Amino acid sequence: MKFTCLSKGGGFHFPPCHMLNVCGFRVLFDCPLDLSALTIFSPVPADSCTIGDEESSNFAVHEPVVDMEAGVRKKQKVEKPLDANSLIYSEPWYKTVNNLHLWNASFIDVVLISSPMGMLGLPYITRIKDFSAKIYVTDAAARVGQLMMEDLVSMHMEHRQFYGTEESSVPQWMKSEELDLLPSALKKVALGKDGAELGGWMPLYSAAHVKDCMMKVQRLRYAEEACYNGTLVIKACSSGLEIGSIFDSGHAMDFDYHALQGSDLILYSDFSTLLTSEDNEQSTFSDDNNNWEELAKSLCNNDESSEEREKLSFICSCAIDSVKSGGSVLIPIDRLGVSLLLLEQISMFLKSSDLKVPIYVISSVAEELLAYTNIIPEWLCKQRQEKLFSGESLFAHVELIKEKKIHVFPAVHSPKLFLRLGPAVHLLRRWSGDPNSLLVLEDEADADIALLPFKPMSMKVLQCSFLSGIKLQKVQPLLKTLQPKLVLFPEDLRNHVRFSNINSFSVSHYFENETLHIPSLKGSPELKITTDLASQLNWRNLEQRKLNITRLKGELLIEQGKHRLLSRNEQASSSQNRPFLHWGSPHPEDLLAVLSKMGINGHVERGMRDAESDEACIVHVQDPNKALIEVRATGTVISAADENLASRIFEAVVDVLEGI
Amino acid sequence: MAIECLVLGAGQEIGKSCVVVTINGKRIMFDCGMHMGYQDRRRYPDFSLISKTRDFDNALDCIIITHFHLDHVGALPYFTEVCGYRGPIYMTYPTKALAPLMLEDYRKVMVDQRGEEEQFTSAHIAECMKKVIAVDLKQSVQVDKDLQIRAYYAGHVLGAAMFYAKVGDSAMVYTGDYNMTPDRHLGAAQIDRLQLDLLITESTYAGTIRDSKYAREREFLKAVHKCVAGGGKVLIPTFALGRAQELCILLDDYWERMKLKVPIYFSAGLTIQANMYYKMLISWTSQKVKETYATHNAFDFKNVRNFDRSLIDAPSPCVLFATPGMISGGFSLEVFKRWAPDEMNLVTLPGYCVAGTIGHKLMSGKPTKIDLDKDTQIDVRCQIHQLSFSPHTDAKGIMDLVKFLSPKHVILVHGEKPKMATLKQRIQSELGIQCYDPANKDSVCVPSTHFVKAGASNAFIRSCLNPNFKFSKSSLEDKSDSGSQGMKSMPWLQISDDRVGEGILVLEKNKKTKVVHQDELLHMLGEQKHEIQFAYCCPVHIEKLEQTETTDLIPTNDKLSASDKSSVIKKLLVKLSSELSEANIHDFGEHIQLESFHVSICLKDNCPYRITDSLQSKSEAAFFCCSWSEADEKLARRIISIMENCNLT
Numbered sequence A: 001m002k003f004t005c006l007s008k009g010g011g012f013h014f015p016p017c018h019m020l021n022v023c024g025f026r027v028l029f030d031c032p033l034d035l036s037a038l039t040i041f042s043p044v045p046a047d048s049c050t051i052g053d054e055e056s057s058n059f060a061v062h063e064p065v066v067d068m069e070a071g072v073r074k075k076q077k078v079e080k081p082l083d084a085n086s087l088i089y090s091e092p093w094y095k096t097v098n099n100l101h102l103w104n105a106s107f108i109d110v111v112l113i114s115s116p117m118g119m120l121g122l123p124y125i126t127r128i129k130d131f132s133a134k135i136y137v138t139d140a141a142a143r144v145g146q147l148m149m150e151d152l153v154s155m156h157m158e159h160r161q162f163y164g165t166e167e168s169s170v171p172q173w174m175k176s177e178e179l180d181l182l183p184s185a186l187k188k189v190a191l192g193k194d195g196a197e198l199g200g201w202m203p204l205y206s207a208a209h210v211k212d213c214m215m216k217v218q219r220l221r222y223a224e225e226a227c228y229n230g231t232l233v234i235k236a237c238s239s240g241l242e243i244g245s246i247f248d249s250g251h252a253m254d255f256d257y258h259a260l261q262g263s264d265l266i267l268y269s270d271f272s273t274l275l276t277s278e279d280n281e282q283s284t285f286s287d288d289n290n291n292w293e294e295l296a297k298s299l300c301n302n303d304e305s306s307e308e309r310e311k312l313s314f315i316c317s318c319a320i321d322s323v324k325s326g327g328s329v330l331i332p333i334d335r336l337g338v339s340l341l342l343l344e345q346i347s348m349f350l351k352s353s354d355l356k357v358p359i360y361v362i363s364s365v366a367e368e369l370l371a372y373t374n375i376i377p378e379w380l381c382k383q384r385q386e387k388l389f390s391g392e393s394l395f396a397h398v399e400l401i402k403e404k405k406i407h408v409f410p411a412v413h414s415p416k417l418f419l420r421l422g423p424a425v426h427l428l429r430r431w432s433g434d435p436n437s438l439l440v441l442e443d444e445a446d447a448d449i450a451l452l453p454f455k456p457m458s459m460k461v462l463q464c465s466f467l468s469g470i471k472l473q474k475v476q477p478l479l480k481t482l483q484p485k486l487v488l489f490p491e492d493l494r495n496h497v498r499f500s501n502i503n504s505f506s507v508s509h510y511f512e513n514e515t516l517h518i519p520s521l522k523g524s525p526e527l528k529i530t531t532d533l534a535s536q537l538n539w540r541n542l543e544q545r546k547l548n549i550t551r552l553k554g555e556l557l558i559e560q561g562k563h564r565l566l567s568r569n570e571q572a573s574s575s576q577n578r579p580f581l582h583w584g585s586p587h588p589e590d591l592l593a594v595l596s597k598m599g600i601n602g603h604v605e606r607g608m609r610d611a612e613s614d615e616a617c618i619v620h621v622q623d624p625n626k627a628l629i630e631v632r633a634t635g636t637v638i639s640a641a642d643e644n645l646a647s648r649i650f651e652a653v654v655d656v657l658e659g660i
Numbered sequence B: 001m002a003i004e005c006l007v008l009g010a011g012q013e014i015g016k017s018c019v020v021v022t023i024n025g026k027r028i029m030f031d032c033g034m035h036m037g038y039q040d041r042r043r044y045p046d047f048s049l050i051s052k053t054r055d056f057d058n059a060l061d062c063i064i065i066t067h068f069h070l071d072h073v074g075a076l077p078y079f080t081e082v083c084g085y086r087g088p089i090y091m092t093y094p095t096k097a098l099a100p101l102m103l104e105d106y107r108k109v110m111v112d113q114r115g116e117e118e119q120f121t122s123a124h125i126a127e128c129m130k131k132v133i134a135v136d137l138k139q140s141v142q143v144d145k146d147l148q149i150r151a152y153y154a155g156h157v158l159g160a161a162m163f164y165a166k167v168g169d170s171a172m173v174y175t176g177d178y179n180m181t182p183d184r185h186l187g188a189a190q191i192d193r194l195q196l197d198l199l200i201t202e203s204t205y206a207g208t209i210r211d212s213k214y215a216r217e218r219e220f221l222k223a224v225h226k227c228v229a230g231g232g233k234v235l236i237p238t239f240a241l242g243r244a245q246e247l248c249i250l251l252d253d254y255w256e257r258m259k260l261k262v263p264i265y266f267s268a269g270l271t272i273q274a275n276m277y278y279k280m281l282i283s284w285t286s287q288k289v290k291e292t293y294a295t296h297n298a299f300d301f302k303n304v305r306n307f308d309r310s311l312i313d314a315p316s317p318c319v320l321f322a323t324p325g326m327i328s329g330g331f332s333l334e335v336f337k338r339w340a341p342d343e344m345n346l347v348t349l350p351g352y353c354v355a356g357t358i359g360h361k362l363m364s365g366k367p368t369k370i371d372l373d374k375d376t377q378i379d380v381r382c383q384i385h386q387l388s389f390s391p392h393t394d395a396k397g398i399m400d401l402v403k404f405l406s407p408k409h410v411i412l413v414h415g416e417k418p419k420m421a422t423l424k425q426r427i428q429s430e431l432g433i434q435c436y437d438p439a440n441k442d443s444v445c446v447p448s449t450h451f452v453k454a455g456a457s458n459a460f461i462r463s464c465l466n467p468n469f470k471f472s473k474s475s476l477e478d479k480s481d482s483g484s485q486g487m488k489s490m491p492w493l494q495i496s497d498d499r500v501g502e503g504i505l506v507l508e509k510n511k512k513t514k515v516v517h518q519d520e521l522l523h524m525l526g527e528q529k530h531e532i533q534f535a536y537c538c539p540v541h542i543e544k545l546e547q548t549e550t551t552d553l554i555p556t557n558d559k560l561s562a563s564d565k566s567s568v569i570k571k572l573l574v575k576l577s578s579e580l581s582e583a584n585i586h587d588f589g590e591h592i593q594l595e596s597f598h599v600s601i602c603l604k605d606n607c608p609y610r611i612t613d614s615l616q617s618k619s620e621a622a623f624f625c626c627s628w629s630e631a632d633e634k635l636a637r638r639i640i641s642i643m644e645n646c647n648l649t
């Protein structure tokens, strides 16, 4: 097995990306886009888009407005001589996982997608001509991921309209002289830490690419097992609470392998993909977040969820304050799960404060997304599932929309994308000067850059970080539950988690873009042979070697990495009982003896026949017909014009040889 | 070991489905239903047969419920709350959501309206459902270390599933009720090709082959329309869930198209609430219905409203859905009593009614009077329309499924005795699969597949992984004749999994039995392979071959230039290609290859393989040296005879 971390990713929006070579198959884990890199581009200038203005005027009515999304509390600190003019004025490109381009996409056998965020880069590889890998995605991730990609494409169109079509294949800003002029903060985003990531930038794929990509995707249900080529067993399970219930029972699955990945404080994931390969060699990849799981977790896990709940309540109370003082609240939709919770909670807060403030959800896919969340009880946490069993809607937004408390706008352009694309940009421009208004923002490393175009801002900014993976202190208990044989752990977290020596697993640390060779844990594979097949076997005893051998033929069935040989009803009677494989060196005298018993007579001629061959002796047959047998140590040649004679001689030769 | 199958219910009958299967030491109860036709203790399966001491927790490893129909889940609260079973219970999400509605509805009919002593309370139902573990389709659930179960889509009603169970090397499927053709709101059953020792299948329509469903739906709509157009009332007795939604989609759609304004009522708030469940569970419906979720959820019925008791005697026409389905009591009976005497009205009946119910009486003949009890007699003058579409598979569907799964044994349950016997015969004679149709309380024992273990070398496994082309052909046949739509798309994945394994099993004293590739065997033995080949130097007539030269018959080296050689070979190639059109002939310039048969021009003056006695007579001949291995002996002789008898010009 070989493991390469192509990208460590960066938080919720940019899940890590790994390549694993197992049992001869190349498996890619996730194919994300680094959307945070979008911040180096300038949003569409304020006066440019009249459509946008018309639309946003809908929300600029004087009543306060709450808009949707997620986010912290520290006030924006101003920095650097970086200003809005440093941003790149151009149609945005998108930053893919640079290291992935170093691999030949046509050699990938399997792609496993762990979350909607993990599939945003997928159309880039599915459109490659020779790409033929099987892509596994969970049902829910596929649907949400598709909606996100469609949304991205439609938001991008807005920019496109403004900037027009790109002048050349390489945009101006990517030229080295332009890059040199960029402020260092932006340059770091554009080129990466080592300055080598420029190659990862790509223009956005089209709606057709997304459609084509979705056609190639194999959807998995909750905990469904898929089998690739009979050997790799792939099982998708959500974590949250489920992870215990699925793995706990200590059944046949033992995990060899467990890769964890994350950023400094928060690590891991709620969505794990379990991978089984040949011979019970199984691997778990705890890769990334799935909204549902995120949600499940934040709702179900006591300590963590109460913390998360507090954050939500804090956001809500800030929002209420803002609205009370006549301001508006803008919440860019980052995470579906968090957004849904905020929708529920803010409406509850509004209700209890007796405020009649409309909530708008603006997105080209909002309607479908909200409807979809109400029909997937299988992917939600236990508490939400209880709602199904008691006949309530899974999420409150269903009723809120019915009561006209939440308004869904199918805007042509939609939610936020790092404050660069979509309607959030327009709304932010409009409200940034209002000290009563509030922007709720996910805590991003590059929040400074993100807010650059909107400065100076008198609008309040609430930054909030939500759990986007496993907490470090949860790693050990998780591993204890999973009982893997091998754990891969990011090198930069080496000092954060200390593994005791008494662990049943071995730990390897990995660096980005460095291939790790992992010892294969499999022993020799085991084959199960049906008893009815076993009973039909014709054993051959090789006495002097104390061996019994028999030819075995059946239908091989590989199921979940287990091999079974079943009897094949049709073939049993065929004439294949004759040996195929021979060894030994026949003595010409023995051969003559056998032949004469069969009524075939001849004589032996010894000696070298031609120079290049090893010593051969020739048996000349005269009776009943002319034939010649050329006997060497490694082979025998039978030459006879008479077909019948030839086959009888063959039998005689077989008789003096050993064979099976 | 064997698989033991104890039939507690639905043995040669329909009702109280319950089969207890012991498979490699694990004991699973499939379904826990009640019988609508009985009011006494016969309504429940005889649970005492599972454990004399009534220690059900130790006697059973789990219960699996296939769907929410009462004949499959009706006895569950009784078994868990009254009999005290506390082990795990599995069902799909929709079944877990909807079964309590069915149970509560039934409990009400039983207690409130029939005045019976209650077998279980509402609290019992709630407690019972708390013990249920909901599963998704295809989710592999590990019940314990050894027992794995998995649900597959069964059509029939929302959330209905077939269940696969596997313990060690033994595996089986219990179908529950299923439908092999899609209906208004559900898709057709879908299952993977599995390696099964046993298939337990329903056989409700064991003797029926059904024609198009749409004609029968039209008949139903026409009957309803005619009745309301004539000012009559339509009573549609159904259970709260399943058929009610299917018919409702049908009617709602028809009402829209025909712009009808006649109200459609649901008798209890219950069914309207059920639609709420259906909306959330829309991903379990058919593809067509599923796609509607974002715009207009198909279970948001536009023309349906709640019924008020006072409307029973209102003069205006209407359509009313009322429970229970077979008019065995409750509200549907109450309405039936009032509406049956009027010939303007219409009562529809489900395709199947249990003996003892009013529905059953109405189905048998055309009674004008029905005795409800000693004192009550109902005049029946209304129209009766029996629904002839059913959410069950027909005989063809059963045969298709059995053929598709090709289990080692089949057990038929959930059917009528004579028809089951016929189907059993067909399965045995047409498919060659052992089939049983046990009665209640019977036990059937079938052997399970056993395996012996052997180590396998990697080379052996690798050699088996080569695709087997023969197989892909047979899978195409499977595809074309498995008639049901649900299965057509399935065998593809399986193709790569089924391969011919060929190797050598080696049994050495004091060592583990091992399977190796044949090349490895020689290595193990320290021996070299001894190749046995056939050879023959074959004379071929060549007309225009340098006749002016010597009379020498052997075309020697200097007589045949390289270009001559290749042209002669080319000629032979043309000849062979025309004679052996189906063969795969490879042209290598200097020689021709056909399987292991190898032929090239012989340049030796005195080739040892020039055996033939008759060669002296062939004056104008070229010699071709041929060699081949034993496997192609037949082919080789055929080629040689072509060569000897031909004339290359």
Ligand SMILES: [Zn+2]
Pocket: B067, B069, B072, B156, B177
């Ligand atoms: Zn049923």
Ligand SMILES: [Zn+2]
Pocket: B017, B069, B071, B072, B177, B414
């Ligand atoms: Zn049934």
